[in-house]
Every structure is written in C-alpha cells, then in structure tokens.
Amino acid sequence: MALGNRLRSWLNKVLVYSIASFLVVLFLMPVLWAVLSSLKTAEQFMEYPPRFFPSPYVWSNYIRVWELTPLAIYFRNSLFIAVPVLLGRLTVSSLVAYGFARFRFKGRNFLFIIMLSTMMLPQVVTMVPQFLIFKSMGLINSILPLVIPAFFGVGLGGPFTIFVFRQFFMTLPLDLDEAARIDGAGPLLIYWKIIVPLSRPAFAALGIFTFFITWNDYLGPLIYLRTEQTYTLPLGLASFLYYSRLTPSEPILNLLMVATVITALPVITIFVIGQKYYVKGMTLGGMKG
Amino acid sequence: MGKTELFLKHKSGKVLNRSEARWGIILISPWLIGFLTLNLFPMLASLFLSLNEYNLLSSPSFIGFKNYIDAILHKELFWKALKVTGVYTVFMVPVNVTGSLLFALLLNKEVKGIKVYRTLLFLPSIVPLIATVLIWWTLLNPVYGPVNYHLAKLGISGPIWLSDSSWALPSIIFISLWIGLGGIGCMMFLAGLQSIPVNLYEVVEIDGGNAWHKFIHITLPMLSPTIFFMLVINIILSFQNFALPYIATQGGPSYATFFYGIYIYREAFSNFRMGYASALAWILFTILILLTYYQLKASKRWVYYEGEKI
Numbered sequence: 001m002a003l004g005n006r007l008r009s010w011l012n013k014v015l016v017y018s019i020a021s022f023l024v025v026l027f028l029m030p031v032l033w034a035v036l037s038s039l040k041t042a043e044q045f046m047e048y049p050p051r052f053f054p055s056p057y058v059w060s061n062y063i064r065v066w067e068l069t070p071l072a073i074y075f076r077n078s079l080f081i082a083v084p085v086l087l088g089r090l091t092v093s094s095l096v097a098y099g100f101a102r103f104r105f106k107g108r109n110f111l112f113i114i115m116l117s118t119m120m121l122p123q124v125v126t127m128v129p130q131f132l133i134f135k136s137m138g139l140i141n142s143i144l145p146l147v148i149p150a151f152f153g154v155g156l157g158g159p160f161t162i163f164v165f166r167q168f169f170m171t172l173p174l175d176l177d178e179a180a181r182i183d184g185a186g187p188l189l190i191y192w193k194i195i196v197p198l199s200r201p202a203f204a205a206l207g208i209f210t211f212f213i214t215w216n217d218y219l220g221p222l223i224y225l226r227t228e229q230t231y232t233l234p235l236g237l238a239s240f241l242y243y244s245r246l247t248p249s250e251p252i253l254n255l256l257m258v259a260t261v262i263t264a265l266p267v268i269t270i271f272v273i274g275q276k277y278y279v280k281g282m283t284l285g286g287m288k289g
Numbered sequence: 290m291g292k293t294e295l296f297l298k299h300k301s302g303k304v305l306n307r308s309e310a311r312w313g314i315i316l317i318s319p320w321l322i323g324f325l326t327l328n329l330f331p332m333l334a335s336l337f338l339s340l341n342e343y344n345l346l347s348s349p350s351f352i353g354f355k356n357y358i359d360a361i362l363h364k365e366l367f368w369k370a371l372k373v374t375g376v377y378t379v380f381m382v383p384v385n386v387t388g389s390l391l392f393a394l395l396l397n398k399e400v401k402g403i404k405v406y407r408t409l410l411f412l413p414s415i416v417p418l419i420a421t422v423l424i425w426w427t428l429l430n431p432v433y434g435p436v437n438y439h440l441a442k443l444g445i446s447g448p449i450w451l452s453d454s455s456w457a458l459p460s461i462i463f464i465s466l467w468i469g470l471g472g473i474g475c476m477m478f479l480a481g482l483q484s485i486p487v488n489l490y491e492v493v494e495i496d497g498g499n500a501w502h503k504f505i506h507i508t509l510p511m512l513s514p515t516i517f518f519m520l521v522i523n524i525i526l527s528f529q530n531f532a533l534p535y536i537a538t539q540g541g542p543s544y545a546t547f548f549y550g551i552y553i554y555r556e557a558f559s560n561f562r563m564g565y566a567s568a569l570a571w572i573l574f575t576i577l578i579l580l581t582y583y584q585l586k587a588s589k590r591w592v593y594y595e596g597e598k599i
Contacts, residue, residue, distance in 0.1 A: 024406060024410060096320040100317060103309050124529065126335065133330075133331070215417065271412075
C-alpha cells in the first residue's frame with residue numbers, strides 16, 4: 001500500500017510538472033520569440049518561411065536602435081514621469097494612510113469610504129473635465145498633468161495605494177506609537193521613525209506597483225503628450241507601429257522588436273527582483289477588498 | 290466654532306483630543322484636495338457637460354438630454370460599441386476568472402520549484418501593453434508571421450487575424466487572455482487557496498470524500514469572496530478596455546473592435562464633441578453601477594463569508 005501511495009504521489013508530481021511546463025512554454029514562447037527576433041537582421045526578421053533562431057546574433061541591434069530611432073528620448077520621458085510619480089505617490093499616499101489609520105476625527109470613516117469608492121470611478125468619466133482643467137492651466141503637452149495627481153493621492157492607482165498602506169499600518173501595534181509619544185515625539189516623528197521603517201514590505205510592493213502602472217500607462221500620455229519630443233515609450237512605440245504600417249520600411253521592423261524588448265526590460269527586471277514583496281503587497285490589498 | 294471643532298466630537302459623544310483630530314485632517318488634506326479638484330469636481334463637471342454641446346471653440350450650449358437620446362436612439366455606433374464591448378466582456382470575464390482559478394490550483398501544488406513557474410506565468414501580465422501588442426501583431430502578421438506559417442504546415446489556411454473583421458475581436462480576446470491568465474487574478478486565488486485552513490480538508494477526508502468533494506464543498510465556498518471580487522473587478526475593467534484595441538486595430542477593421550472606450554476617446558479628442566463624450570461616459574458609469582449592484586444582490590446567495598451566521 002505504501003508503494004501504491006508513493007506511485008500515486010510520483011504520478012501526481014509528473015502531471016503537475018508536465019502541465020505547468022507546457023503552460024510556461026505556451027505562454028512564454030511569444031516573449032522568447034520577441035527576444036530572439038530582436039537579434040535578427042532585417043532580412044531574417046521578414047524572412048519567409050520564418051525562422052526562430054537568428055544566425056548570426058546581431059547584438060549590435062541594441063546599439064543601433066539608440067542611434068537610428070528616438071528611443072532615448074522616449075525612455076528619458078518615461079523616466080521623467082515614473083520617478084517623480086513614484087516619489088510623490090509613496091510619500092503622499094503613506095502620509096494620507098497614516099492619517100486614516102492612526103488618527104480619529106469626525107467623518108473619518110465616511111471619507112475613507114468615499115476614497116474607496118473612487119476606485120470604482122471609470123477613468124473616462126473624469127477624463128474630459130480633467131483635460132479641460134489642465135488645458136486652462138496651459139499644461140497640455142507637459143508631463144505635469146501626469147505627475148501632479150500622484151502628489152495628491154489621486155490618479156492611477158492612488159486610492160488603491162492609500163488603501164493598502166492604511167490596511168498595513170493598522171496591523172502595526174499601537175504600543176510603539178504610545179511609547180514614542182510619551183517620549184515627546186510628535187506625529188511626524190512617529191511616522192518617520194516608527195511607521196515607515198516597519199512598513200518596508202508595503203513600500204516595496206506599492207513602489208513596484210506604482211512603477212508598473214506608470215511605466216505602462218498609455219491613455220494618460222496619449223491625452224496629454226502631443227508632440228513626439230514628449231512621448232513616453234508606450235506612445236513612441238505605438239507611433240513606430242503606426243508608421244511601419246503605412247510604409248513597411250524594412251530596416252526598421254527588427255529594430256522595433258529591439259525597442260519592444262528595451263521597453264519591457266525595466267519592469268520585468270524590477271518584478272523579478274522584487275516579486276516577493278509585490279506578491280505579498282498585492283494579495284494583502286486584494287484579499288481585504 | 291473653528292474648523293477643528295467640527296471634527297472633534299466623536300459619534301459616541303466623547304470629545305476627542307483636539308490635536309489628534311487636527312493632525313488627522315492635515316495628513317489627509319492632500320487627498321482631500323485631490324479628491325475635490327480632480328475627482329468630485331470633474332465628475333460633476335462631466336455630468337453638466339453631458340447636458341451641453343461643447344466643442345472647445347465656443348462656450349457650452351445647453352441642450353438637455355439630447356446627447357443621451359441621440360446616442361440611444363440614433364447612433365448606430367453607440368450600439369456597435371456596446372455590442373463589441375459586451376461580447377468581449379461575456380467571453381473574457383468567465384474564461385479569465387475560471388482560467389485564473391485553474392492556474393492557481395495547479396500552481397498551488399507543493400512541488401519543488403513551483404514558485405519559478407508562478408513567476409514565469411506571471412510575466413505576460415507585466416510586459417508593457419505596447420510591447421505585447423507589437424509582439425502579437427508581428428506573430429499574427431499574415432505575410433511573415435510564424436502563426437499562419439505553422440498553421441499552414443498543419444493544413445489550415447490562417448485568416449489575417451487582426452485585419453480580418455471576423456477574427457479581430459477574437460484575436461483581441463485571445464491576447465487579453467494571454468496577458469491575464471497567469472497574472473494578478475491567479476495570484477489572488479493563490480493567496481486565497483493558501484489561506485484555507487487545512488483541517489477543513491481533513492474533515493472531508495474523514496467523511497470519506499475525495500478531491501472532487503474537497504473542491505466543491507471546501508475550496509469553492511471558501512474562495513467565493515475572491516471569485517466575486519474578481520468577477521466585479523473584471524467586468525468593470527473589461528467595459529473600460531481601451532489601450533489594447535486602440536493600439537492594435539484602432540477599433541477596426543470595419544468597427545469590429547470598436548470598443549466603448551475607443552468611442553468615447555474618439556468623440557472627445559478626435560471629434561471634439563466633449564458634451565457627447567461626457568454623456569457616453571455617464572451612460573457607461575450607470576451601466577457599471579447597475580451591473581455591480583445586481584452582482585452584489587446576487588452575491589448574497591452564493592458568496593460565503595466566514596464569520597457569518599448561517
């Protein structure tokens with residue numbers, strides 16, 4: 001009987017590994033193909049019948065793409081948005097969450113529920129008036145409309161970030177706050193010396209989340225960034241696609257794949273490094289939701 | 290009475306520490322400002338705009354409910370957009386939720402290295418959308434893309450996918466599933482599965498049940514809040530789908546992938562019919578509220594929350 005059980009558990013394992021491996025191959029084949037294609041020459045890229053492996057591997061594509069396309073500008077613009085948003089979002093959202101979590105005031109729960117319900121607000125409902133507001137301030141074609149909301153706890157992922165921070169802060173014991181208060185520390189000092197150091201996983205997870213959402217954002221930049229000089233990577237790549245459809249300019253298509261890989265690289269790298277925190281943080285937010 | 294006094298009295302009647310209340314308000318004030326200026330005001334403004342005609346050049350002119358009536362009664366595009374979005378949602382959401390659950394069940398098995406598989410299957414959801422579109426656009430390219438080539442080897446003459454009005458929407462659905470199946474939904478189900486107390490399964494074993502019983506009587510009920518959450522969120526997001534079809538097909542060919550989000554965007558920023566676009570947005574909002582409300586009502590019947598008196 002022990003043998004039967006061992007056999008069954010071995011079969012179980014084989015089944016799991018087979019199915020999982022099959023799925024991985026199926027799902028990651030396009031990604032692998034993209035990486036390999038980025039190393040092809042233009043002719044091999046468009047070759048028919050299509051080849052999977054480049055020969056030779058044209059590593060210089062990764063250098064040429066910076067020279068032949070505006071990729072550097074797009075990359076820089078994406079960074080110019082992602083970094084300030086990251087800083088603003090983490091700072092402001094955590095402070096707001098701190099206020100919701102540790103301080104009692106009339107209307108607190110009501111306001112918190114209001115904040116939560118804005119998560120359900122479709123972007124399109126506020127999209128037009130927001131555009132008009134920023135237009136009246138002369139901020140069209142600048143990155144400011146995409147960065148300012150992060151400093152006010154709204155915008156892409158804003159309420160969600162506040163929510164997760166607040167849930168996390170509420171799990172921190174009050175004794176430490178109390179002790180610090182007895183020692184004469186004010187609320188900001190308590191935030192800085194006690195809350196923040198203990199919340200590193202939350203900051204890591206939400207930082208990664210914010211970076212993803214900002215780096216990959218398409219609609220926001222589409223609305224506010226009007227000239228090619230201001231385009232972010234998603235916008236710039238999309239215009240590549242658009243132009244390459246109008247005039248299949250062969251020399252560009254394989255470089256397009258290079259640009260694609262370069263666009264995806266930062267977020268993938270960050271995810272692989274920080275996935276432990278990301279997974280914990282997101283499930284914490286989602287479970288309580 | 291100063292402003293802080295307003296916030297001082299707790300609903301229990303006790304008077305709170307004035308400094309605590311003041312600090313609380315100060316801390317949430319950035320969000321309060323953001324909410325009022327970038328959420329509430331725009332929301333009301335778009336409601337107002339929806340009752341007007343506004344093209345940026347001249348000031349808004351009041352036309353009452355004409356935008357709404359126009360859309361519902363006269364605009365073929367309106368119903369086309371709703372249909373495309375509806376079909377997409379009806380296919381995407383059940384498959385995505387079920388698929389994510391199945392993936393999670395598989396990835397929850399405690400075999401060595403399963404975490405690597407989880408990471409790998411999560412990657413498609415991390416890849417920037419533009420990259421995903423470019424990759425799939427090339428893969429599905431009828432001229433030099435590998436997909437049709439390999440199909441031809443199997444004797445199947447592949448369609449022109451994203452350029453084919455019958456296959457464009459299915460292609461979009463397929464790409465959406467590629468992105469979504471191993472992603473956040475799967476991750477949430479995983480977390481849910483791991484939070485089910487093991488002794489519940491043991492009870493089923495003692496009663497002589499097998500894996501199927503465990504699934505039906507323990508796993509599914511315990512996961513029902515997560516399933517419900519996934520359904521609601523997925524429907525809300527599906528209805529707002531914009532970037533993928535916009536980049537991949539611009540709503541074509543022949544409006545085959547003309548999602549509601551594309552319709553709104555086009556009316557607002559290509560045709561500059563801000564009033565009409567606002568009306569469209571509010572129609573969408575209403576639909577979503579109604580859908581969420583009905584789902585909430587129905588959920589009482591099938592969602593099991595721990596700690597509830599049966």
